[in-house]
Amino acid sequence: MSSLFASIKAALLGDDAAAPHASVQAATASIGTSGIVSGGHAARRHSPSTVEELELELLLEALFQCHGYDFRGYERAVVERKVQALQASLGLPTISALQSRVLHDEATYNALLRALYVTPALMFDNxxxxxxxxxxxxxxxxxxxxxxxxxxxxxxxxxxxxxxxxxxxxxxxxxxxxxxxxxxxxxxxxxxxxxxxxxxxxxxxxxxxxxxxxxxxxxxxxxxxxxxxxxxxxxxxxxxxxxxxxxxxxxxxxxxxxxxxxxxxxxxxxxxxxxxxxxxxxxxxxxxxxxxxxxxxxxxxxxxxxxxxxxxxxxxxxxx
Missing domain, CATH: 3.40.50.150 (Vaccinia Virus protein VP39)
Incomplete structure (x- = not known):
């Protein structure tokens, strides 16, 4: 799992992740490999400003790293709404809890893919x-x-x-x-x-x-x-x-x-x-x-x- 979070860290922090600032090193050391600190690098795909936004970034990165499905370039507001709806339907308290289920339970992983995918159509609905x-x-x-x-x-x-x-x-x-x-x-x-x-x-x-x-x-x-x-x-x-x-x-x-x-x-x-x-x-x-x-x-x-x-x-x- 540490290699997974190393990949996630590199994706979130860009090329500078290999040589982070001293303040980032200290913060990372204090929370271990279970958390990632935002460093404000311009190369980052999306800069999370809240814990929930960071959780969402980690979920999308985990989905890409583990399963190859890349939703990181989707409109963030759309993704957030769909993820929160799935989280609520499963009765999970946080997006991190959803991520854990996605990584370890195939049914939850498939449910997330369906949630993020195009809304199903009805015949002749338009x-x-x-x-x-x-x-x-x-x-x-x-x-x-x-x-x-x-x-x-x-x-x-x-x-x-x-x-x-x-x-x-x-x-x-x-x-x-x-x-x-x-x-x-x-x-x-x-x-x-x-x-x-x-x-x-x-x-x-x-x-x-x-x-x-x-x-x-x-x-x-x-x-x-x-x-x-x-x-x-x-x-x-x-x-x-x-x-x-x-x-x-x-x-x-x-x-x-x-x-x-x-x-x-x-x-x-x-x-x-x-x-x-x-x-x-x-x-x-x-x-x-x-x-x-x-x-x-x-x-x-x-x-x-x-x-x-x-x-x-x-x-x-x-x-x-």
């Missing part, structure tokens, strides 16, 4: 988004021989199912591949085994109608023999390729005619957002479609390569 999807699918996919769509940091199985149904309605399902990526193997197992209770499918019918759907949502599902659960019909679900992928660290893995990243981007801090936007750019085919959470900054070098589909909508067509 009528404006569905309208933009219908428009975009017709614009950018019909001309491609074998179009591919990337759901980056997919907001759960219901987001992927919504897209599959829209592709079916646009007569694109049989030749379009959906690549839905999630952060962990545990999430991957969940989405591959997902189904919906029948009463929940009835509730989602309202979303479907409000977003412009015609007919019955259940027509796109197979019902279990006991009539209690439903799963997307196999000819649609087979067009979805699920995989584990880390937007923070992984490189481009394919070329896509459409990338939907608008649900993940709001949680990213400025540096991470810039990195992910470049990743999307590297992965998007010429004349492909990119869905963002907010308009591109006009001073961003990438902005000149994109043209908005509609005014005041952060959905873009790549033009260069």
């Amino acid at each position: 009528a404006a988004e569905v309208s933009m999807l219908r428009l975009s699918l017709g614009i950018c996919l019909h001309g491609a021989a074998l179009p591919r769509v990337w759901l980056a940091d997919c907001a759960g199985v219901q987001q992927a199912w919504t897209l599959a149904i829209l592709l079916e309605q646009e007569q694109l399902a049989t030749r379009t591949e959906i690549h839905a990526t999630v952060a962990s193997d545990a999430m991957l197992a969940e989405v591959r085994q997902a189904s919906l209770p029948m009463d929940r499918l009835g509730e989602l019918q309202g979303n479907y109608i409000r977003s412009g759907g015609v007919g019955k949502l259940i027509d796109y599902f197979d019902v279990s023999e006991d009539g209690t659960r439903a799963v997307l019909k196999s000819h649609l679900s087979n067009r979805i390729t699920w995989s584990q992928y880390n937007l923070v660290t992984d490189a481009s893995f394919n070329e896509f005619q459409m990338i939907l990243g608008h649900r993940a981007l709001p949680d990213f801090g400025p540096s991470l957002r810039k990195r992910v936007l470049q990743l999307f750019h590297d992965s998007l085919a010429p004349f492909g479609m990119l869905a963002l959470d907010r308009p591109l900054d006009q001073h961003d070098p990438l902005a000149r390569d994109y043209k908005a589909i509609l005014a005041h909508q952060p959905w873009y067509k790549r033009v260069a």
Whole structure:
């Protein structure tokens, strides 16, 4: 464990951690390896000013060092809110107590990943988004021989199912591949085994109608023999390729005619957002479609390569 905290100390204090000031040495000696003193170095990713902020920094560093998931570049206020909600739901008194559980209990570690991940979507839960999807699918996919769509940091199985149904309605399902990526193997197992209770499918019918759907949502599902659960019909679900992928660290893995990243981007801090936007750019085919959470900054070098589909909508067509 001492090597772990040495890594955490180096990350928090930057390159100067190897030769700390005398005051920091003394403070560190007085508390041992269980605490880290902030030294105000400019290279630090985030400078905690309270004990709780320091606990949060240590939790994120431990998650990265032990499991490889890097949430350090996420908007700190968003991360703090999600961590505090999980902490309260588990009845833990401090973030440090949560960190201990995360390091030693796999269920708590998976719960933290889910808490920090994109909020799960409901099918057809955003009528404006569905309208933009219908428009975009017709614009950018019909001309491609074998179009591919990337759901980056997919907001759960219901987001992927919504897209599959829209592709079916646009007569694109049989030749379009959906690549839905999630952060962990545990999430991957969940989405591959997902189904919906029948009463929940009835509730989602309202979303479907409000977003412009015609007919019955259940027509796109197979019902279990006991009539209690439903799963997307196999000819649609087979067009979805699920995989584990880390937007923070992984490189481009394919070329896509459409990338939907608008649900993940709001949680990213400025540096991470810039990195992910470049990743999307590297992965998007010429004349492909990119869905963002907010308009591109006009001073961003990438902005000149994109043209908005509609005014005041952060959905873009790549033009260069």
